[in-house]
Amino acid sequence: MVRHRSLDRLVRGMTALLAVVTVAALSISSQPAEAASGYTDHQGVDACDYPSTTDLNALWNGTPFWDFGYYLGGAEAAAVGCTPWTSSTLTNARTLGWGFTPIWDDLQAPTGCGPIINGKRYDFAARMSINPTTSYNQGVASANSALSAMGGAGFGPDDTVWLDLEGYDRTQQSCINAVNAYVNGWSTTADFDAGVYGSASASGVSDWAHIAHPPFAVWIADRNINLNTVWNDPFVSNSYWVYDQRMHQYRTSQHTVKTSMPHGYDVDCLNTWADQGSNFDDETNEPNESGSLSGDPACDGTTQ
Amino acid sequence: MKGRSIVAGIVTVISVAACSVSGAGGAILGTVVSPSATPIPTTSVEQFATASGVAWALTDTGIFATSAAGASWTRITPSSLDLSSVQAMAVHGRSGWVIALTKDSTGLIGFTTHDGGATWTSRPLPGSFSGSVASVAIDPLDESTISVSIKLPFSPAESLGYALRSIDGGGTWTAMNLPNGEPVRFRTALDGWQAGGAVDQTLSRTQDAGATWQSVAVAIPPAYAGDRAAYSNPVFFGTSGVLPVFLWVPGGGPLIAAFYTTVTAGDRWSLAASVEAAPDGSSMPVVVTGPQSWLVDTNHGLLATTDAKTFSPLAASGLDPSTVATLHATGTTIWAVTSVSSCTVAKTACTTSTWLERSSNNGENWAPSSP
Numbered sequence: 236m237v238r239h240r241s242l243d244r245l246v247r248g249m250t251a252l253l254a255v256v257t258v259a260a261l262s263i264s265s266q267p268a269e270a271a272s273g274y275t276d277h278q279g280v281d282a283c284d285y286p287s288t289t290d291l292n293a294l295w296n297g298t299p300f301w302d303f304g305y306y307l308g309g310a311e312a313a314a315v316g317c318t319p320w321t322s323s324t325l326t327n328a329r330t331l332g333w334g335f336t337p338i339w340d341d342l343q344a345p346t347g348c349g350p351i352i353n354g355k356r357y358d359f360a361a362r363m364s365i366n367p368t369t370s371y372n373q374g375v376a377s378a379n380s381a382l383s384a385m386g387g388a389g390f391g392p393d394d395t396v397w398l399d400l401e402g403y404d405r406t407q408q409s410c411i412n413a414v415n416a417y418v419n420g421w422s423t424t425a426d427f428d429a430g431v432y433g434s435a436s437a438s439g440v441s442d443w444a445h446i447a448h449p450p451f452a453v454w455i456a457d458r459n460i461n462l463n464t465v466w467n468d469p470f471v472s473n474s475y476w477v478y479d480q481r482m483h484q485y486r487t488s489q490h491t492v493k494t495s496m497p498h499g500y501d502v503d504c505l506n507t508w509a510d511q512g513s514n515f516d517d518e519t520n521e522p523n524e525s526g527s528l529s530g531d532p533a534c535d536g537t538t539q
Numbered sequence: 540m541k542g543r544s545i546v547a548g549i550v551t552v553i554s555v556a557a558c559s560v561s562g563a564g565g566a567i568l569g570t571v572v573s574p575s576a577t578p579i580p581t582t583s584v585e586q587f588a589t590a591s592g593v594a595w596a597l598t599d600t601g602i603f604a605t606s607a608a609g610a611s612w613t614r615i616t617p618s619s620l621d622l623s624s625v626q627a628m629a630v631h632g633r634s635g636w637v638i639a640l641t642k643d644s645t646g647l648i649g650f651t652t653h654d655g656g657a658t659w660t661s662r663p664l665p666g667s668f669s670g671s672v673a674s675v676a677i678d679p680l681d682e683s684t685i686s687v688s689i690k691l692p693f694s695p696a697e698s699l700g701y702a703l704r705s706i707d708g709g710g711t712w713t714a715m716n717l718p719n720g721e722p723v724r725f726r727t728a729l730d731g732w733q734a735g736g737a738v739d740q741t742l743s744r745t746q747d748a749g750a751t752w753q754s755v756a757v758a759i760p761p762a763y764a765g766d767r768a769a770y771s772n773p774v775f776f777g778t779s780g781v782l783p784v785f786l787w788v789p790g791g792g793p794l795i796a797a798f799y800t801t802v803t804a805g806d807r808w809s810l811a812a813s814v815e816a817a818p819d820g821s822s823m824p825v826v827v828t829g830p831q832s833w834l835v836d837t838n839h840g841l842l843a844t845t846d847a848k849t850f851s852p853l854a855a856s857g858l859d860p861s862t863v864a865t866l867h868a869t870g871t872t873i874w875a876v877t878s879v880s881s882c883t884v885a886k887t888a889c890t891t892s893t894w895l896e897r898s899s900n901n902g903e904n905w906a907p908s909s910p
Contacts, residue, residue, distance in 0.1 A: 315697065
């Protein structure tokens with residue numbers, strides 16, 4: 236297992252309370268309004284496309300999704316065009332009720348370690364070093380940049396920022412070593428704020444449970460498997476990240492609700508701590524056990 | 540100074556059949572698998588395809604087919620198909636294809652019919668996927684030559700994938716490299732196009748059946764030079780073609796739909812006309828019905844042109860433009876897939892209703908397609 240829930244939650248709860256009090260006491264006009272951090276057991280969406288105000292309304296009012304994963308920044312995000320939201324967009328979304336799982340899409344697998352597609356290697360735009368010492372330091376730098384951006388976007392000290400680590404060529408041990416060192420640098424620096432997104436198999440999520448400083452939480456991308464739960468992924472043991480430390484991306488490129496986003500939105504189950512929108516209320520945050528996409532099913536499942 | 544709003548491109552909601560005016564002939568569906576004239580449920584049209592005078596709809600109860608008249612629908616679902624696993628479907632005359640995930644989500648199965656859905660064959664497609672697939676799209680050039688674009692499951696910041704091609708109607712497949720994971724559209728067996736990408740969009744062309752691809756540059760109007768461009772796959776009518784390009788600024792400004800045309804099979808493109816959407820970040824479905832005939836849903840009304848220059852409002856009687864998700868055309872028939880979603884306050888129950896509307900007079904009048 237990774238981490239201890241009772242201590243983590245106590246620390247996080249106290250930190251979150253402080254954050255709320257701080258925000259209530261201060262008026263920071265240059266930043267979007269900050270909401271409380273809290274435990275979420277809801278479904279959410281994520282997208283690289285920039286949603287319009289109409290899109291945010293349509294998704295909030297027409298779906299069982301409570302949290303939005305948007306691209307906060309990072310070198311790969313900048314290279315491919317994932318534009319960070321403006322403060323007004325964040326404020327609008329938060330006012331509607333959206334919580335957030337901000338994504339930091341920075342360095343990816345080293346040159347020569349990208350995925351092989353139809354026999355042809357694809358190297359990402361922004362790449363870490365193949366040298367594990369260097370990639371560790373790059374992970375530290377990524378975390379520092381992400382935490383700075385989190386503060387600039389109005390997120391609190393208890394909010395998780397999610398490193399986007401795409402699938403890579405795991406047939407080469409040197410690639411695995413470099414990526415794991417990078418994640419270690421990230422997690423060591425971001426500490427309780429360190430989340431990491433990755434493909435359950437192609438990113439080697441399970442590896443991260445064994446590095447010196449495992450990420451606090453993982454966002455497991457595994458499509459069409461075990462919908463509506465964060466558990467029972469065939470590539471990530473249930474004994475890892477057991478205490479409200481998981482998200483599961485289980486659908487991609489959805490267009491069920493009409494939006495202007497050309498690639499639609501991905502669908503996630505959350506069982507973790509996240510920045511919550513203005514409508515967040517512990518009294519209404521109890522999971523609905525319907526288990527159906529027609530409502531808001533719990534993502535914690537029944538295994539823990 | 541032009542206004543601005545947030546609207547990402549509409550590439551995926553532009554659904555036009557490249558062969559919609561080429562020898563359609565109103566194909567007649569053959570022997571049916573199940574009792575005929577089964578009404579399509581009006582709340583669950585999950586996929587739609589139309590070409591050569593035939594339309595197919597995937598609902599949560601089956602795959603249904605109709606002629607362009609849309610008077611009745613016939614269930615044509617392959618008997619061994621798990622509807623929830625369907626990734627894509629396409630139709631061309633009496634042939635049709637359905638691509639579905641295997642039960643363990645690590646591979647794809649292709650279902651093929653050449654008799655309007657009366658009988659089907661199925662076989663695994665080459666390739667396996669450790670994390671399933673992100674999306675699949677089918678481009679039937681004719682009843683023999685089919686390309687299947689496969690977008691692999693990376694985060695939404697990436698668009699990676701490849702294609703499979705069959706030249707025997709879906710019997711055998713060979714792999715083809717793609718610039719990214721977005722859908723392809725072939726004008727001829729050799730000349731193909733791919734628009735899109737993760738976010739920063741590209742337009743690419745192959746003239747050797749996918750062996751090599753070249754980036755295609757389109758001159759963006761100076762007033763929008765700094766905008767983000769989202770290309771859609773061009774629609775060809777012989778050597779004449781139409782290329783819708785959407786221009787916008789993330790975080791503000793209205794969406795601009797710019798229409799480029801070619802008479803040289805895509806060797807040269809020139810801007811013919813443009814439409815600015817209402818500044819509320821609405822999507823803007825487009826359908827190309829002819830070399831000079833295009834229809835745009837601005838979310839607040841339908842606009843149409845028949846001379847590739849001037850857009851005029853359509854009455855669009857019977858259609859709520861704000862509900863239109865995608866537009867499709869075959870021959871003189873235009874279809875709209877419409878969608879409305881809502882939830883209870885606490886999100887304990889959410890519903891999405893999707894249904895089909897059909898117009899047989901170029902979008903002036905619309906009626907639900909189901910009986």
